[in-house]
Every structure is written in structure tokens, then in C-alpha cells.
Amino acid sequence: MKMYLAVLRLRLNMGMQYRAAALAGVATQFFWGFIIIMVFEAFYEHAAQTPPISLKELIQYIWLQQAFLVFVMMWFRDNELFDLITSGNIAYELCRPSGLYGFWYAKLLAQRLSSALLRCFPILIVAYLLPEPYNLEPPPSIWAFLLFLSALLLGLLLLVAISMFLYISVFITLSPMGSLLVFGVLSEFFAGLVIPVPLMPVWLQKIAYVLPFRWTADFPFRVYSGHIPEQDAIIGILVQLSYLTVLVWMGRKALNGVLKKVVVQGG
Amino acid sequence: MKLYFKYLSIHFKSQMQYRTSFWLLSIGQFFIPFSIFVGLYFLFERFGQIKGWQFFEVALCFAVIHMAFSLSECFARGFDMFSSLVVKGEFDRLLVRPRSTFVQVLGSKFEFTRVGRLLQSVIVLVWALSNLPIEWSTIKAITLALMIVSGVFIFTGIYMLAATMCFWTVQGLEVASIFTDGGREMAQYPLNIYQKWVARFFTYVIPFGTVNYLPLQYILGKGDGNELIHMLTPVLGSLFILPCFLVWQFGVRHYRSTGS
Numbered sequence: 001m002k003m004y005l006a007v008l009r010l011r012l013n014m015g016m017q018y019r020a021a022a023l024a025g026v027a028t029q030f031f032w033g034f035i036i037i038m039v040f041e042a043f044y045e046h047a048a049q050t051p052p053i054s055l056k057e058l059i060q061y062i063w064l065q066q067a068f069l070v071f072v073m074m075w076f077r078d079n080e081l082f083d084l085i086t087s088g089n090i091a092y093e094l095c096r097p098s099g100l101y102g103f104w105y106a107k108l109l110a111q112r113l114s115s116a117l118l119r120c121f122p123i124l125i126v127a128y129l130l131p132e133p134y135n136l137e138p139p140p141s142i143w144a145f146l147l148f149l150s151a152l153l154l155g156l157l158l159l160v161a162i163s164m165f166l167y168i169s170v171f172i173t174l175s176p177m178g179s180l181l182v183f184g185v186l187s188e189f190f191a192g193l194v195i196p197v198p199l200m201p202v203w204l205q206k207i208a209y210v211l212p213f214r215w216t217a218d219f220p221f222r223v224y225s226g227h228i229p230e231q232d233a234i235i236g237i238l239v240q241l242s243y244l245t246v247l248v249w250m251g252r253k254a255l256n257g258v259l260k261k262v263v264v265q266g267g
Numbered sequence: 268m269k270l271y272f273k274y275l276s277i278h279f280k281s282q283m284q285y286r287t288s289f290w291l292l293s294i295g296q297f298f299i300p301f302s303i304f305v306g307l308y309f310l311f312e313r314f315g316q317i318k319g320w321q322f323f324e325v326a327l328c329f330a331v332i333h334m335a336f337s338l339s340e341c342f343a344r345g346f347d348m349f350s351s352l353v354v355k356g357e358f359d360r361l362l363v364r365p366r367s368t369f370v371q372v373l374g375s376k377f378e379f380t381r382v383g384r385l386l387q388s389v390i391v392l393v394w395a396l397s398n399l400p401i402e403w404s405t406i407k408a409i410t411l412a413l414m415i416v417s418g419v420f421i422f423t424g425i426y427m428l429a430a431t432m433c434f435w436t437v438q439g440l441e442v443a444s445i446f447t448d449g450g451r452e453m454a455q456y457p458l459n460i461y462q463k464w465v466a467r468f469f470t471y472v473i474p475f476g477t478v479n480y481l482p483l484q485y486i487l488g489k490g491d492g493n494e495l496i497h498m499l500t501p502v503l504g505s506l507f508i509l510p511c512f513l514v515w516q517f518g519v520r521h522y523r524s525t526g527s
Contacts, residue, residue, distance in 0.1 A: 024442045031445045035453045035461075042460035043314045051313065175288070181295035185302050194306035201309055 003098055004106040011110030012117075022118040029123060033066040037134060053198040053227055056133065060225035061196055063136045065217065067123040070115045071156050072191050072217040074163060074184040078108060081167050082176045090262065100259065101252050104167065109160045116156075140226040147233045151220035154240040159216040161247040162187065168251065171258035192218040198227070212243045270366060274374030282379050289380060296383035300333050304391060307455075318460045323398045324487055328479050329455040330392035331411075335418025335478065336451045337384035343423040345375040347447075349430035359524050368519050369512070372430070401486060410482050410498045417505035418478040422447060424511035425473070431511075431518035446473060454479055477504030 037059055044055045053061070070076050081104065084090045093100060127136035139145040162183075169179040188194065190213040197208050197218045208214045219236050222228045228236065282289055307329065311322040340347065349372060352358045361371045401407065429443030450473065458466045458480040470476030477500040483489075485497030 027442055028445050028449065031449050032452070034465075035449065038461045038465065039317075039456055042318045042456075043310060045318065046316065047314050177288075177295065178291055181298065185298050189302045189306070194302055195310055199310065199313060201312060204309070 004102050007103060007106040008110045008113075011107055012114045014114070016114055016118065019118065022115065023122075026119055026122045029066040029069060029119070030126070033062055033123075033127075034134075036062050051199065053196065053222075056137075057222075057225040057227045058196060059134060060136055061221045061227075063123070063127040064221040064224060065193065067120040067127070068116055068152065068217070070112045070119070071152070071159060072188065072193055074166065074180070074187045076112065076115070077163070077166070077176070077180065078111060081107075082170055085167070085170045086174055086176075094259070101164070101248075101255050105160060105164060108163060109156070112156060112160065139224050141230075143230055144223060144226055144233075147230060147237070148220055148224040151223050151233065151237055151240065154237060154244065155216040155220050158212060158240060158244050158247065161244060161251055162212060162216070164251045165247075165254065168254050168258055171262065187213045187216075190214055191216055198222070212247065215240050215243055271370055271374055274370075275377065278374075278377040279379060282377075292380040293383035293386075296337075296380050297387045298383075300384055300387050303455075304329065304387070317456065320457050320460070323395045324483070325456060326391055326395035327399065327486075328457055328483055330388045330395055331414050331479055331483075332418060332451055332454045332475075333388035334385060334392065334415050336422055336447075337381045337388060338415070339419045339422035339426070341378050341381040341385070342419070343373065343426045344378040345372045346423070346426035346430040348376050350433045353433045356524055358522065362519075362522070369515065399487070402488070406498055407486050410486060410501065413498070413501040414478045414482050417501040418475075420505035420508045421474060421478060422450075424508040425450070427508070427511040427515050431515050434518040434522050450475055457483065474504035474507050477501055 040055065040058055040062075044051065065072065084093060093103070096103065124136065127134075129135070139148060166176075166179055166183050170176050173179060190197075190208045190211050192200075192208075192214060197205060197214050200208060208218075215236070219228070219240070223233045223236070304326075307325065308322070311317075311325070316322075317325065352361070352372070352375065361368055361375075364371065425443065425446045429447075432443070450469070453461070453465075453469065454475040458469060458476045466476065466480075470480075481500045482497055
């Protein structure tokens with residue numbers, strides 16, 4: 001455990017080096033957030049029937065989405081790991097006296113965490129200071145906030161567990177592009193990045209609720225705005241926990257499976 | 268010009284060497300805007316309209332801008348990837364050749380896999396057009412073609428500006444993606460749904476408004492006023508590339524090699 005924490009800390013420090021890049025990213029996400037909010041504002045203006053999520057809640061949703069974008073995006077990836085797998089340098093990794101799954105998990109977790117820590121605060125702070133109706137509001141109660149925090153953290157752990165499958169699949173396909181695309185498009189769509197889950201048609205919502213993707217991002221953001229009441233949020237967190245256990249267990253099994261078959265050519 | 272086509276055919280042949288990879292990537296490129304379009308469809312299913320614009324009208328807007336974007340990403344990829352030329356110091360090699368830097372940078376890279384993205388927007392375009400009650404005339408057809416062409420010019424202009432910045436910063440700047448990716452995202456809806464200042468900025472500074480909103484009003488028979496002016500707005504928009512070209516020339520003169 002101590003070793004994994006050390007990997008985590010090392011990677012966090014490394015990620016923090018790229019401050020200028022993070023700032024540029026913040027500017028982009030701000031612009032993006034504004035555009036999306038304005039589009040939805042225009043949609044809501046003449047809505048025939050009351051939409052299932054209010055504009056106010058939706059704005060919270062979008063700002064949180066922008067602030068924690070790295071917690072949603074599959075595209076955010078570690079090319080180093082892909083290179084390790086395709087070039088055969090994986091042999092070095094296998095020599096390390098530690099489980100590969102835990103090692104990579106800590107690495108990927110730290111990358112997302114450091115990037116999010118750099119990006120989320122400027123976005124959140126400025127979003128709080130924006131004029132009505134664009135501003136981000138504090139959550140309805142301290143309980144909602146605590147639930148949001150735990151849901152967000154569990155969501156992150158869950159996302160990393162999902163993304164591990166991406167790396168495992170590269171052992172079989174040897175080219176990351178294909179799986180990246182499938183994972184990227186599907187997960188982002190079902191995590192509510194293209195349109196928020198509550199605005200999807202009912203039949204699609206049912207699919208989204210079954211898949212693990214919406215628990216990574218959609219769920220915590222709706223807990224924050226109070227769109228999901230506190231009792232449901234507690235049940236939701238239990239669902240997240242069970243998904244996490246199952247996915248980590250499956251990921252370990254799958255990784256051990258492909259590692260048994262791995263062939264490292266010399267050179 | 269002959270040189271440009273030479274570049275084009277060489278790159279095409281080299282990318283065709285990896286045929287499976289090419290097709291897979293193209294299919295992938297098809298699905299990225301597809302998921303966005305599906306999202307758009309569902310939003311209209313729920314809300315019905317957006318500030319008086321119907322689904323197929325917005326779909327037309329979407330198709331035009333995505334087509335322009337994919338074409339420019341295919342043909343102006345050299346400028347998009349320009350920072351790698353500067354970082355590696357390969358731009359020096361281009362400078363000693365007796366040809367314009369513009370053509371050479373443009374020819375340094377093509378992304379033919381964008382054909383998937385293009386196909387997706389063509390399908391949307393056809394679908395939207397066949398569902399819209401438009402009385403076609405030659406002028407309207409020309410306007411539509413001009414919209415796409417000048418959209419390509421505008422995106423290329425932005426790529427050039429971003430590339431010029433590399434002369435000073437060496438590394439590519441992510442900020443430019445506000446205007447390329449962000450511009451694409453924004454211009455897929457008619458501009459009048461946004462706040463006034465956004466609409467003004469993207470009409471007069473970066474003229475996305477001239478390639479979708481203004482001529483679209485004319486094609487759909489929504490606007491009033493002179494036909495000719497509406498037809499010519501995309502042409503005005505494509506003038507955007509001229510200052511970009513001048514800035515590029517200015518940047519080339521101030522180029523200092525990284526020496527590597």
C-alpha cells in the first residue's frame with residue numbers, strides 16, 4: 001500500500017509541472033461551458049413542457065462537468081503505457097516487485113487527480129463569481145456537499161477502473177486507436193458529456209442507468225445540485241461501491257489473463 | 268499549385284500503404300461527430316425547436332460547419348501540426364527551398380482519415396436538405412457551396428494564426444482550439460441563439476456568422492433584403508484568410524531556429 005501511495009505522490013508532482021498547459025485548458029473549458037449553457041438557455045426559453053431538470057440545476061451540472069472534465073474523459077490517456085505494451089518494454093514493468101494492476105492504477109489515478117486539482121479550482125472559483133443566472137451555487141445542504149464529495153471520489157476510482165480495461169485491451173489489439181475510440185465515444189455519451197443524462201429520451205436513460213459510465217460523472221454532479229435527493233444518493237453510492245468492486249476484480253483477472261499470454265520479443 | 272498536388276498524391280499514396288488502419292481511423296472519425304449529432308437529435312426531440320429554428324434547419328447548419336471543419340482538418344493539417352516542425356528545427360529546411368513557405372507547410376501533412384467525418388456531415392446535409400421545403404435556384408445552390416468553401420478558409424486562417432504563434436512560443440498553444448474546436452461547436456447552431464456579444468464577435472472578428480447564420484437565413488427564406496448581399500457574405504467571410512496570410516509572412520521573417 002505504501003508503495004502505491006509513493007507512486008501516487010510522485011506522479012502528482014510530475015503532473016503539477018504542466019501549469020501553463022493547465023491554464024490554457026481552463027480558458028478553453030470556460031469558453032466551452034459558456035457556449036453549452038447558452039445553447040441550453042435558448043432551448044429552455046420556449047420549452048413546451050417542463051424539462052426534467054431545471055436550467056439552474058443544469059448550469060451547476062455543466063460547470064461541474066467542465067471543472068472535473070478529466071474525471072469523465074476517456075481521451076485523457078497515458079501514451080507511455082500504450083508504448084510499453086506495444087514496444088515490449090512491458091518486460092521491465094513485470095520485473096518490478098509489485099502487482100501490475102495496482103501499480104498502473106495508482107499511476108493513472110494520480111494523473112487524473114493532478115490534472116483535476118490544477119484545473120478545477122480556477123474554474124470553480126470564477127464560476128461562483130459569475131453574475132446570475134450563469135453562476136455556480138453552493139449545494140443545498142452540507143449533507144448534499146459531503147455526499148457529492150464521496151460520490152465524486154468514488155466516481156474517479158470507478159473511471160480509472162474502467163480505463164484499465166482500455167489498457168488491457170491493447171494487449172490483444174496492439175493498437176490503442178480502435179479501443180480508444182469505442183471506449184471514448186460510448187463512455188462519454190453515456191456519462192452525459194454530449195447531452196446530460198436527464199435530458200435523454202427515457203429508453204436511452206434506461207440503458208445509461210444500467211451501464212457503469214454514468215456513475216462516474218453524471219451521478220455526483222446531480223447530487224451536488226440537489227436533483228438527486230439525499231436518500232437516493234446514499235443508495236447510489238452503494239451502487240458505485242459494488243460496481244467498483246466488480247470492475248476491479250474483473251480487471252485484475254483480465255490483466256492476469258493477458259499477462260500469462262504476453263510474448264516479449266527480444267531486441 | 269502543381270507542387271501542391273504532387274504533395275497531395277504522395278501523402279495519399281503513403282497513407283494508403285496502411286489500408287486497414289486508414290479505414291479503421293476513418294470509421295472512428297465518423298462516429299465522433301455522429302455522437303454529437305445524436306445528442307442534437309435527442310435535444311430537439313425533447314424541446315421541439317430552438318428560438319424558432321427547426322431541427323432540419325439546425326441540421327443543415329451543423330452539416331455545413333462540420334463539412335468545412337473536416338475539409339480544413341484534412342488539407343490544412345500542416346498548419347495544425349506546425350509546432351512539431353519548429354520544435355524539431357525542420358522549418359529551416361523549408362526556408363532554403365525556392366518555393367513559398369505557405370505551400371510547403373500546407374503540403375507537409377494531410378489527414379485523409381477525415382473522410383469519415385466528412386461522410387457523416389454529407390449524410391446529415393442530404394438528410395436535412397431532403398426534409399426542408401426550399402425553393403431551389405442557382406443562386407441558392409451557389410450560396411450553399413460558398414458557405415462550405417469559405418468555412419474552410421476561415422478554419423484554415425485560424426490554423427495559420429495558431430501556427431504563426433509557434434514562431435514565438437515554439438510549443439503549440441492549446442488556446443487556439445477555442446477558435447477551431449470551440450468555433451465548430453458553437454457555429455453548429457445558428458448564431459442568433461447566443462448572447463449579442465458572442466454573436467457579434469463571431470461575425471465581425473472571426474466571421475463564422477458569415478458562413479452559416481447570414482446566408483442560411485437567405486437559403487431558408489427567413490431573411491429579407493438583397494439576395495446578392497446574402498450570397499456574397501460567405502465571400503466576405505473568406506477574406507478573413509488575407510490578414511492571417513500577412514501575419515504568417517510577418518512571422519516567417521521573425522523566425523529564429525531552435526537549432527536542433
